[in-house]
Amino acid sequence: MIAGFHEDPGPGTGRRAPRADFVSDAPRHSLNGQWRFLLSGTAAGTGPGLPDPALDDSGWERIRVPSHWVLEGHDRPLYTNTAYPFPIDPPYLPDDNPTGDYRLRFDLPADWPAARDVLRFQGVDSCGTVWLNGELLGHSKGSRLPFEFDVTGRLRERGNVLAVRVHRWSSGSYLEDQDMWWLPGIFRDVELLSRPEGGIDDFTVHASYHDGTGTLLVTADAPGLVELPALGLAIPTGEQVTVPGVRPWSAEDPCLHRGTLTAAGETIDLAVGFRTVEIAGGRLLVNGRPILMRGVNRHEHDPDRGRSLDRATMIRDIELMKRHNLNAVRTSHYPPHPEFLRLCDEYGLWVVDECDIETHGFIYAGWEGNPPAEPMWRDALLDRARRMVERDKNHPSVIIWSLGNESGGGATFGDIEEWIRERDPTRPLHYERDPSYRHSDFYSLMYPAQDTLERIGQRKEDTPAGVEPGSPDDVRRRELPFLLCEYAHAMGNGPGSLVDYQRILESYERFCGAFVWEWIDHGLAGRDALGRRYYRHGGDIDASPNGERFCLDGLLFPDRTPSPGLLELRKAVEPVAMEVSGGELVITSKYDFTALDQLTFRWFVEADGMRGASGTLSVPHCPARSSVRVPLPSAEAGGDGETWLTVEAVLAEETRWAPAGHVIAFTQTHLGTTARGRPPSTPSPALSSPAPDAEPAPTPQPAVGGRVGEVRLGTAVFDGRTGRLARLGDVELDGPVLDVWRAPIENDHGLGGANAPAADWEAVGVDRFLHRTAALDRPDERTLVVRVRSGPATRTLGFRTTYTYRLLDDGTLHLRIDADPVGDWDDTAYGHLTVTPPRMGTRFALPGGYTDVTWFGLGPGESYADSRAAARVGRFRSSIDALQTPYVVPQENGNHVETRWLEVSGDGLPTLRVDGEPHVDFTARRWTSEALRAARHPHDLTDSGRVWLNLDHGQQGVGSASCGPALPERYRLKVRPRTWSMTLTPVRP
Ligand code: IPT
Numbered sequence: 001m002i003a004g005f006h007e008d009p010g011p012g013t014g015r016r017a018p019r020a021d022f023v024s025d026a027p028r029h030s031l032n033g034q035w036r037f038l039l040s041g042t043a044a045g046t047g048p049g050l051p052d053p054a055l056d057d058s059g060w061e062r063i064r065v066p067s068h069w070v071l072e073g074h075d076r077p078l079y080t081n082t083a084y085p086f087p088i089d090p091p092y093l094p095d096d097n098p099t100g101d102y103r104l105r106f107d108l109p110a111d112w113p114a115a116r117d118v119l120r121f122q123g124v125d126s127c128g129t130v131w132l133n134g135e136l137l138g139h140s141k142g143s144r145l146p147f148e149f150d151v152t153g154r155l156r157e158r159g160n161v162l163a164v165r166v167h168r169w170s171s172g173s174y175l176e177d178q179d180m181w182w183l184p185g186i187f188r189d190v191e192l193l194s195r196p197e198g199g200i201d202d203f204t205v206h207a208s209y210h211d212g213t214g215t216l217l218v219t220a221d222a223p224g225l226v227e228l229p230a231l232g233l234a235i236p237t238g239e240q241v242t243v244p245g246v247r248p249w250s251a252e253d254p255c256l257h258r259g260t261l262t263a264a265g266e267t268i269d270l271a272v273g274f275r276t277v278e279i280a281g282g283r284l285l286v287n288g289r290p291i292l293m294r295g296v297n298r299h300e301h302d303p304d305r306g307r308s309l310d311r312a313t314m315i316r317d318i319e320l321m322k323r324h325n326l327n328a329v330r331t332s333h334y335p336p337h338p339e340f341l342r343l344c345d346e347y348g349l350w351v352v353d354e355c356d357i358e359t360h361g362f363i364y365a366g367w368e369g370n371p372p373a374e375p376m377w378r379d380a381l382l383d384r385a386r387r388m389v390e391r392d393k394n395h396p397s398v399i400i401w402s403l404g405n406e407s408g409g410g411a412t413f414g415d416i417e418e419w420i421r422e423r424d425p426t427r428p429l430h431y432e433r434d435p436s437y438r439h440s441d442f443y444s445l446m447y448p449a450q451d452t453l454e455r456i457g458q459r460k461e462d463t464p465a466g467v468e469p470g471s472p473d474d475v476r477r478r479e480l481p482f483l484l485c486e487y488a489h490a491m492g493n494g495p496g497s498l499v500d501y502q503r504i505l506e507s508y509e510r511f512c513g514a515f516v517w518e519w520i521d522h523g524l525a526g527r528d529a530l531g532r533r534y535y536r537h538g539g540d541i542d543a544s545p546n547g548e549r550f551c552l553d554g555l556l557f558p559d560r561t562p563s564p565g566l567l568e569l570r571k572a573v574e575p576v577a578m579e580v581s582g583g584e585l586v587i588t589s590k591y592d593f594t595a596l597d598q599l600t601f602r603w604f605v606e607a608d609g610m611r612g613a614s615g616t617l618s619v620p621h622c623p624a625r626s627s628v629r630v631p632l633p634s635a636e637a638g639g640d641g642e643t644w645l646t647v648e649a650v651l652a653e654e655t656r657w658a659p660a661g662h663v664i665a666f667t668q669t670h671l672g673t674t675a676r677g678r679p680p681s682t683p684s685p686a687l688s689s690p691a692p693d694a695e696p697a698p699t700p701q702p703a704v705g706g707r708v709g710e711v712r713l714g715t716a717v718f719d720g721r722t723g724r725l726a727r728l729g730d731v732e733l734d735g736p737v738l739d740v741w742r743a744p745i746e747n748d749h750g751l752g753g754a755n756a757p758a759a760d761w762e763a764v765g766v767d768r769f770l771h772r773t774a775a776l777d778r779p780d781e782r783t784l785v786v787r788v789r790s791g792p793a794t795r796t797l798g799f800r801t802t803y804t805y806r807l808l809d810d811g812t813l814h815l816r817i818d819a820d821p822v823g824d825w826d827d828t829a830y831g832h833l834t835v836t837p838p839r840m841g842t843r844f845a846l847p848g849g850y851t852d853v854t855w856f857g858l859g860p861g862e863s864y865a866d867s868r869a870a871a872r873v874g875r876f877r878s879s880i881d882a883l884q885t886p887y888v889v890p891q892e893n894g895n896h897v898e899t900r901w902l903e904v905s906g907d908g909l910p911t912l913r914v915d916g917e918p919h920v921d922f923t924a925r926r927w928t929s930e931a932l933r934a935a936r937h938p939h940d941l942t943d944s945g946r947v948w949l950n951l952d953h954g955q956q957g958v959g960s961a962s963c964g965p966a967l968p969e970r971y972r973l974k975v976r977p978r979t980w981s982m983t984l985t986p987v988r989p
Helices: 172-173 311-323 338-347 360-365 375-392 411-423 450-457 472-479 498-504 565-573 757-764 928-935
Strands: 028-030 033-041 059-064 078-080 096-107 117-122 129-130 135-141 146-148 160-167 181-184 190-195 203-210 213-220 224-228 233-236 241-243 255-261 266-272 275-281 285-288 293-297 329-330 351-353 398-402 445-446 483-488 511-516 525-527 532-536 576-581 584-589 599-607 610-615 626-631 641-651 663-674 710-713 716-721 723-728 731-739 769-780 783-792 798-807 811-823 839-848 854-859 872-879 896-906 909-925 945-953 977-989
Touching: 028 599, 033 203, 117 129, 135 146, 135 172, 172 375, 203 266, 213 233, 224 266, 224 565, 233 398, 266 338, 266 798, 275 731, 285 511, 293 483, 329 511, 338 351, 338 375, 375 398, 375 411, 445 450, 450 483, 450 498, 498 511, 498 565, 576 641, 576 663, 599 663, 641 872, 663 872, 710 783, 716 769, 716 798, 723 977, 731 769, 731 798, 731 854, 731 909, 731 945, 839 909, 854 909, 896 945, 945 977
Parallel strands: 293 329, 293 511, 329 351, 351 398, 445 483, 483 511
Antiparallel strands: 028 190, 033 059, 033 096, 078 181, 096 160, 117 146, 117 190, 129 135, 129 160, 203 213, 213 241, 224 233, 224 255, 255 266, 275 285, 525 532, 576 584, 584 626, 599 610, 599 641, 641 663, 710 716, 716 723, 723 731, 731 839, 769 783, 783 798, 798 811, 811 977, 839 945, 854 872, 854 896, 896 909, 909 945, 909 977
16 A cells, blocks of 8 residues: 555645735635535545546536535544544554545636735645646645645646545544544635735734833835824834834724735735733733633534634624623634634634644553654644744734643644744743643643632642652742633533632632633534434444544534523623622622723612613723722612612623623622512421321321312312322322432533443432322321332332421412431442432423413523522513423423522413422423433424423532533532422412
8 A cells, every 4th residue: 555645744745834824905716616526435536537637527526615525415524532533553544534536627817917826725624635737736734724835837827627635534633633523625715816926925913012002013024014004104014113102902902903014016904903912920911911811612613514614603603702701712722714813803802822733542542652752743743833823923812822732742842832932932832731831831721620720729739740849840830820721511501610610710810711611512413304403413423433422512502502501601701790788889890901981880670570660870980900889779679579689781882792782791689578478388397397217107098078089178189199289279280299310411421430420320219219108197177298208119218208288378288398318328239329319309290281481580591509690580481492401412401490489371271380488499391301311312302291390499500520520519419308398379360
């Protein structure tokens, strides 16, 4: 077998030197569009005839460029997390190597000048060999980086034939083991550029800012004139000027000074942002001030187009980030399309630009032969760093270079560091995976627990494994700022603790920013048997190895709908904190640069969720990182029930990324509570004592006035054997049944068997309790006591629950539930395991005709113990269908903590009202938790014909243990006696 270019570990051949990506008025001809395409099974492709202009390709398929062929009906996408889908046999690849041969016939535009010509590919995955009119130009690897060929003198006016052979696997694939779909193809733009003779090919903008003064120097490989009209500047390249009083660039105020760089035959667009990045005193400073990045890790993803994104989608991402109070993005784990960075300059985001290097799969070789440690790969790795830095160096938004992700350590990182420091001393470097941190200006980790992070903030972290305590590396690292490059794994329902993390991040000067993993679920669009659209994960494609669902860990669903996790993040990172203290509202700006003048503070009062007085606060000038106090509005409650004051900080005027009135931050304060009509009722102490250990015999006899097998209490009818409510007035229902389980969320499965409570629940049977009604007692006319023991087969563990019903004077039914643990919850039979149930609650079945829920409590979205900051106290209404959060893989969702009351209604049916005492958690859905667990996709969930209503004491938090620390103890439900109460009222329609 002849090794082709694709197995050569070198980065490429025949390419031009990397240079800045810029926009100019020089002729540019897009070669995007329909190309001829044929896919073959091996690296030989269609054979040696591919470049031949005379080859008859009329029978070939057509494919759009840019795209990934696996998303255009050829072969299939594959997803692995860390594993290489080929043997670790570097730099070689298996013979089975799907290879796409591309051909394009094109004419030059009529007015194409006679000058130098450059052919540019913005991204080819994984490797492209290129011929023009039968002549080999060269090849290139580095999928997410551009490459160019000089084609001067090789073009014809008409009938040019461009041929490209693209291999799915190449030596470059060993350097591209990011946790994402393997998506081959020419997936970014292809273009022909006319480069003027004697013109500028590459230039560097040095625009710094110190104490109100900017300094500008543009260097270039040919002479040119720099003009920034608004600043009255016209200077030749190579000449430095100072600009007093200039407005600097920051993510908060992305001031770009637009102008031109004019050189022979060309005018280049300039967008200069004056800013200086430095590390001083162990902190990251921009323009002399510390910054805190509130960031996300962004992969390029679209459910139909993969990593082939259009500009509108890039803008959508940035708008969504800005609208959710994010100010930073780590381009995990490769440089994005260059247009994205132009947009970051314009909209204002701090960017950590990350190189297209990840060798994670060497973990399965014990890191033996890891490319950064092998001289054979040095050129390829350095080439990637150079192409990133040269392409992106002129973007003010790029403030940090990241050398790559999850690639262990190796000498080549030292070479890369040296090269970048020499080429661009203006930006600090980040690399997380080498515990010496020698090549990084930041200490950095992924997914630390909160207490670990707290110690890092205090610079008291444990010395990383492999580093000698007290050694120079240890001492140096402790002085570095800390950048949390990944945390809060947003897989499925979650992440939890965002507010906890933010509190820590804002408490210590060492922290310069944190990036949630990750921005968007990498689901790929599919159609079910009925033609309904759904999203596929790795496990939906028959391939091995397979990372399965791990690609679904974003804050956006694949269609870019914000998940509840993103709404929680928006609240956790809101840049304005408001707190009521001593009758005043204390407003604290967490902006690093801008004052709060762009915000309006509006307020309103609600009683039992009904809107009362409202107005606008007059807030004095509040500079960045400072506080002001304003008097609270004197608002009357004006209604019964709980009264709350809400203050919202909103955009006073429309911005580029959001309309006027867009809410940046909010706070709520409880003003007081007045009676709602029904006196709070407490069952008599005698009835509330826990059930004695000796159980009375079951008493399933009919009660006076009931049919055989029935017990009645006012309008409430109970099943005489189970003691469950069967009817309340005209409301038909079946329940309560003790429910201590939830359909596991991704975080309940943990990572690779660690922190996997769902498995523990199943091991002991928390998911399959059986119930035995031990006794029904009527201590008096108005009271029914039902005693039930619940637990799983094969175990002693369970709960003994006492349901005490009391008929109140107004005819409503009061229910108190006392659940006491019994048996052995410390499971010693199969290793020592203390199981905590995910839920303490009761489940009711209602007729399927119920359609809506109105409630007063937290809403409108779902809330959990450790993810509830985004929810507000108020009155909300939703259809039961809309209460479901459509996680791409079905799992527990739609909980509402601290619900004061709710009403379940449906056309022609009596409404069921539930008043918590003081609260219940509720969920309502058309399927059971068991069905939710069994479903693989949302379309597997079908209406059971009933509504399943959970009225719970509580549920454990969501955490982010799918890749991260275990759920903190405080968000779990310890096994101990629990009591909760509510009243149930039928309301006529
Ligand atoms: C970390 C990776 O950097 C990221 O790409 C992604 O895989 C994430 O985890 C999990 O979704 S690596 C992990 C082993 C900590």
